[in-house]
Amino acid sequence: MKCNVLLFAQLAESVGTDRITLDLPDGSTVADALEHLSKEHPPIAELRHVLAAAINERYCNAATALNDGDTLALIPPVSGG
Amino acid sequence: MPDPCTIDVRILEHPVEVVTIEPFPPRAGAECVFLGRTRGDVHPRHGTLARLSYHAYVPLARRTLDELAEHAAEKFQCQVVRIHHAVGEVPVGAASVLVQVVCGHRAKAFEACRFLIDRLKATAPIWKQELWTDGTTWSEGTPVLPEGDAS
Numbered sequence: 001m002k003c004n005v006l007l008f009a010q011l012a013e014s015v016g017t018d019r020i021t022l023d024l025p026d027g028s029t030v031a032d033a034l035e036h037l038s039k040e041h042p043p044i045a046e047l048r049h050v051l052a053a054a055i056n057e058r059y060c061n062a063a064t065a066l067n068d069g070d071t072l073a074l075i076p077p078v079s080g081g
Numbered sequence: 082m083p084d085p086c087t088i089d090v091r092i093l094e095h096p097v098e099v100v101t102i103e104p105f106p107p108r109a110g111a112e113c114v115f116l117g118r119t120r121g122d123v124h125p126r127h128g129t130l131a132r133l134s135y136h137a138y139v140p141l142a143r144r145t146l147d148e149l150a151e152h153a154a155e156k157f158q159c160q161v162v163r164i165h166h167a168v169g170e171v172p173v174g175a176a177s178v179l180v181q182v183v184c185g186h187r188a189k190a191f192e193a194c195r196f197l198i199d200r201l202k203a204t205a206p207i208w209k210q211e212l213w214t215d216g217t218t219w220s221e222g223t224p225v226l227p228e229g230d231a232s
Contacts, residue, residue: 009136009208010219052225054206057140059225073138073206077222080135080142080166080207081117081178081198 001026001068003033011051011076014043024066030055031062033072050077084108084185086154089163090146092139096175097165102183106160109183111190115198117178119171127213132172138206142166145205149197157193159184164197166207177209 005020012018020041022033030053038045052075053060059075066072084106099114122130150162161183171177180197184190202223209220 006138008138008206009210013219050224054138054141057144059141059145073141075138075141075206075225076208077224078202078204078206079209079220079222080137080205081202 001028001066003066003069004071005033005037006071006073008073009076011043011047011074014047015041022072026068028066029062030060030064030066030072033066034062034074037074044074047076051075083158084160086159087161088147088150088154089161089165090143090150091165092137092142092146093165093167094169096167096171096177097179098176099179099181100163100165102161102181106183109160109185111185111187112161112181112183113187113190113194115178115180115194116176117198118176119173121173122211124211124213124216124218127216127218129214130173131212131214132170133177134170134210134212135166135168135177136208136210137166137168139168141206146201149200149204153182153193153197157182157184157189157196159189159193162193162197164201166201166205168207170212 003022054073119133163181165179167177182193211218
């Protein structure tokens, strides 16, 4: 299945893009996606322990399952206000 | 029966300002306003701060702020909850965020205002980039852990 991954702020800047298309086995979770992305992109591996995730514009956790066509947003530490 | 609450959440592409509440709810006696402004600063290597640039994942930021406003309205019996946040550039002295609440009495209004700005800063997917006279940096930020660590 294919998922669209969105990156933001310092994470996007470090990786060099704000979106990645990810091909994963059916039944993969957010944790699986992060594992895969961490191997391909060292900045994601470096920030992984402080990243939150959202699927289709809703916060989720590492165990949440992904479906074909989902948009997975990786949220680095936030600094609004 | 609780008084109804008016909720106004916006992500704006310019600095924010206080909005006069008219008509003011007749059964409310307290209005609390918080404005977060760009603070002047000097970086040891990059010089003077010129302005901040705010970036957001707008759909999720909207949803997060909507949910926070609804939660606060119920928790603190607010009659107005307004949250405005800027994206884009905010010069030194200008305001990036407005939290404005109206309640029956001051204690709840202060509590609601504090709750909203603290939760916004911890959960809204918004990022602050510091634009100095000689370079840019990203604010360190706070990890969002609403439902457990994504790693």
